[in-house]
Structures are given as structure tokens and as C-alpha cells.
Amino acid sequence: MDVPQPYPGQELNLGKLNLTLGWLRQYDESLDAWQSLLQTANVTLESLRVRGYHREAAAELRDALHPVATSERAQRVADDLVKFVQEQSEQARPGERLPASTEVLESLIGKGKRLEGQQSQGGFTKSVLAMAAAVTRPTQEFIARAFAAVKTTDVVRWVRDKLGVSFGAQRQAALPSTKKGTKLAQTLSQEIQPF
Incomplete structure (x- = not known):
């Protein structure tokens, strides 16, 4: 909605667009928070899928989540995920990687x-x-x-x-x-x- 693009071959009518879809702006904050939650989950899954549980997994995950867990709710989820990964990773011996997927x-x-x-x-x-x-x-x-x-x-x-x-x-x-x-x-x- 912020930078609308016209459909190829058609003229963009901003007034009609705002009249039809302008109500979506009230959800901007919620959509940003939801996007942050989704990115938090995706970064966690990818990190664990590729690297598994190991001694440094929680610290690596914390660093990877920092830029994407931007909402308060996503930060709480990220903290819980890092804590869980830390608990699971404690089972790994030095130099060992355990499958997380x-x-x-x-x-x-x-x-x-x-x-x-x-x-x-x-x-x-x-x-x-x-x-x-x-x-x-x-x-x-x-x-x-x-x-x-x-x-x-x-x-x-x-x-x-x-x-x-x-x-x-x-x-x-x-x-x-x-x-x-x-x-x-x-x-x-x-x-x-x-x-």
C-alpha cells in the first residue's frame, strides 16, 4: 500500500485503491509483528536444520535472531527458543553436533x-x-x-x-x-x- 505498483497495461487510480484497500493500514503494526514472528521461526528452523545442536548453538542462534526478532512478542519467542536450544545443546560433547531435524x-x-x-x-x-x-x-x-x-x-x-x-x-x-x-x-x- 505504501508504494503501489500499477498492473502492466493499466492505469493506477490511487483514490480507488485507498477507498478499496485503505482499511488494511490499520493492520500495519500487527502485520509487522507477525512478519517478525515468522522470520524468528524460519531463522531458528534453518539454523537447527543446518547446524544441529552443539555447544555454541544457543549463542549462534541468539546472534542470528537479533535482527529479525523486532517485535516484543517475537523477542519473547526468540528468548524461549534460545533457552530450549541451550538445554538441548548441553547434551552435546565438545566438538559434537546432534541432529535437530x-x-x-x-x-x-x-x-x-x-x-x-x-x-x-x-x-x-x-x-x-x-x-x-x-x-x-x-x-x-x-x-x-x-x-x-x-x-x-x-x-x-x-x-x-x-x-x-x-x-x-x-x-x-x-x-x-x-x-x-x-x-x-x-x-x-x-x-x-x-x-
């Missing part, structure tokens, strides 16, 4: 499915470890600590106890493969005739 997890699951496709004989269970490795920076020190802390038997036991027998392994046990030329394969092919 399911986008990261969805991407990781997609990567796991691609790994499973490449290792179709191994099944999804073995891809779980590869997915975990995809979200870390494996230095020699990190790997040495991991090997010292977790033995292969621990992993095998955890997989057995927590994940159980994979669907593929259950299917193989229930329906053993029959190679062509075996008596079982010949018997089955004689009993199951196509239409």
Missing part, C-alpha cells in the same frame, strides 16, 4: 538403503554399522578407542539380542533353496505344474 535421520536411512542395495547378500543388519560410520569423522584415535571399547562378540550379541534374526535369514531357514538337479527340486517341479 528428522531430515538428517531421513538422509541417513536413505544412505542405509543404498548401502543395503549394494550389499544385497548381507542384508540390512550389517548396513546399520555402516550407517553409524557415515555420521562420524573416523580418526585413528577414534577407531582405536572404539575397537578397545567394543569387541566383535559384543556386537554379535547386541545384534542377536536387539535386532534378532533378519527376515532374510528366517526365510532361508523356512524355505531352503533347492538347486536344479536335486531330488527335492525335481519332485517340486513335478508336483507344481503351471496352468
